[in-house]
Amino acid sequence: MNLILSIAQIVLVLILAPSVSWWIKKIKALSQNRIGPTILQVYADLGKLFQKGMVISDQASWIFRAMPYILFSSALMAASLVPLFFKSSLLGFSGDLILFVYFLALGRFFLTLAALDTGTTFGGMGSSREMALSSLAEPALLLSFFALAYRAGTLSIEGIVLHFSLEAPFPILFFTSMAFGSMLIVTFVESGRIPVDNPATHLELTMIHEAMILEYSGRCLALIEWAHQIKQFLFLSLLVNIFSPWGLADSTMGIHLLFSFLFFLSKIFGLAFVIGWVEIHTAKLRLFRVPDLLAIAFVFAVISLLGQLMIGR
Amino acid sequence: MQYTATGYSKPLRRIFSFLYQPARRVEVEDDGLEVLRTAKRFESKVHPFFEETFYKPLSRLILSVSQKVKAIQTGHIQLYLSYIFVTLVLLLIFLRISR
Numbered sequence: 001m002n003l004i005l006s007i008a009q010i011v012l013v014l015i016l017a018p019s020v021s022w023w024i025k026k027i028k029a030l031s032q033n034r035i036g037p038t039i040l041q042v043y044a045d046l047g048k049l050f051q052k053g054m055v056i057s058d059q060a061s062w063i064f065r066a067m068p069y070i071l072f073s074s075a076l077m078a079a080s081l082v083p084l085f086f087k088s089s090l091l092g093f094s095g096d097l098i099l100f101v102y103f104l105a106l107g108r109f110f111l112t113l114a115a116l117d118t119g120t121t122f123g124g125m126g127s128s129r130e131m132a133l134s135s136l137a138e139p140a141l142l143l144s145f146f147a148l149a150y151r152a153g154t155l156s157i158e159g160i161v162l163h164f165s166l167e168a169p170f171p172i173l174f175f176t177s178m179a180f181g182s183m184l185i186v187t188f189v190e191s192g193r194i195p196v197d198n199p200a201t202h203l204e205l206t207m208i209h210e211a212m213i214l215e216y217s218g219r220c221l222a223l224i225e226w227a228h229q230i231k232q233f234l235f236l237s238l239l240v241n242i243f244s245p246w247g248l249a250d251s252t253m254g255i256h257l258l259f260s261f262l263f264f265l266s267k268i269f270g271l272a273f274v275i276g277w278v279e280i281h282t283a284k285l286r287l288f289r290v291p292d293l294l295a296i297a298f299v300f301a302v303i304s305l306l307g308q309l310m311i312g313r
Numbered sequence: 314m315q316y317t318a319t320g321y322s323k324p325l326r327r328i329f330s331f332l333y334q335p336a337r338r339v340e341v342e343d344d345g346l347e348v349l350r351t352a353k354r355f356e357s358k359v360h361p362f363f364e365e366t367f368y369k370p371l372s373r374l375i376l377s378v379s380q381k382v383k384a385i386q387t388g389h390i391q392l393y394l395s396y397i398f399v400t401l402v403l404l405l406i407f408l409r410i411s412r
Contacts (some may be wrong), residue, residue, distance in 0.1 A: 128316065128323065
């Protein structure tokens, strides 16, 4: 039963990940007095891309061809480490936070390589920016992870989620809110949202993610987009499950599962609303202002870890 | 046109400019006419921060220590054997005292 539920969670990630992107698009559209797309539109877009033919440069090497599959499978492997609405995850017994970060880093490594592969200047631009920003985002993410792991006494994501669902929130409020702030900023960077990157256009010279995948089309593009949506979904579910883990199911009774699933959905879409709200109300930062934002995230993570060490376990 | 390694690392050099202090200089020569350039020179360098503040002092320290150690390193094997013997005797005395 545990195994079935764990597999169901991964299928759920695959299905639900595009809908979060739709939700953010919808919020943005409503704020601009547009009706916005229906929820089926994101799935139709993916389906359309899967059916289209691909144009691949004859200068491209195997890295260019293999990258979408590596990116997608690394995102899927990362997904199998994160518990969503049920207390355990598929590979949770063998992997922890560090493996989660490195799965994402593996995908990113190949993404930046493939962007350089065809030798276009635009791909190189996106690639070099992505590397510069992610080398700043990763320490902040890992430090806030370590602060949480120190409190929980374990590095496994399941263990951390379980620990915070049992511990009273108030005595650790200061320290968790610092870690939350840090991880929220990193989420903006990792999912390419507006203070850092603009996911809506190919036409901006300061963009990062879209610049790297400009050469892709058809099935490969669909896989990359999907992997990106999965990554965004994973960061959101990590945030809601670590910082508000209440309502997580630990029994396999049908009614408990249904309740925790609905609870999880409302938390995810609530947090996605916050992301959309930020996207509506802020302008994109200049590229060389983004390190300042990441420095704030880093400082938050350090304060969280230090506060944690001072309070003691 | 491909990205070079220098171009690729430009954002990092700019972000950590307080460490690396990147400097660039472009010189243009012409024969009185600005549109007809005769020569161009481009120079770009970074301050080798870690080499100056970490590796160089470290290597200087190691070199000065080894200069002093050289006094007892003569090349006679009998001397080395006596070093081992003296060390052994000192260790045995130390063991006796600490008991």
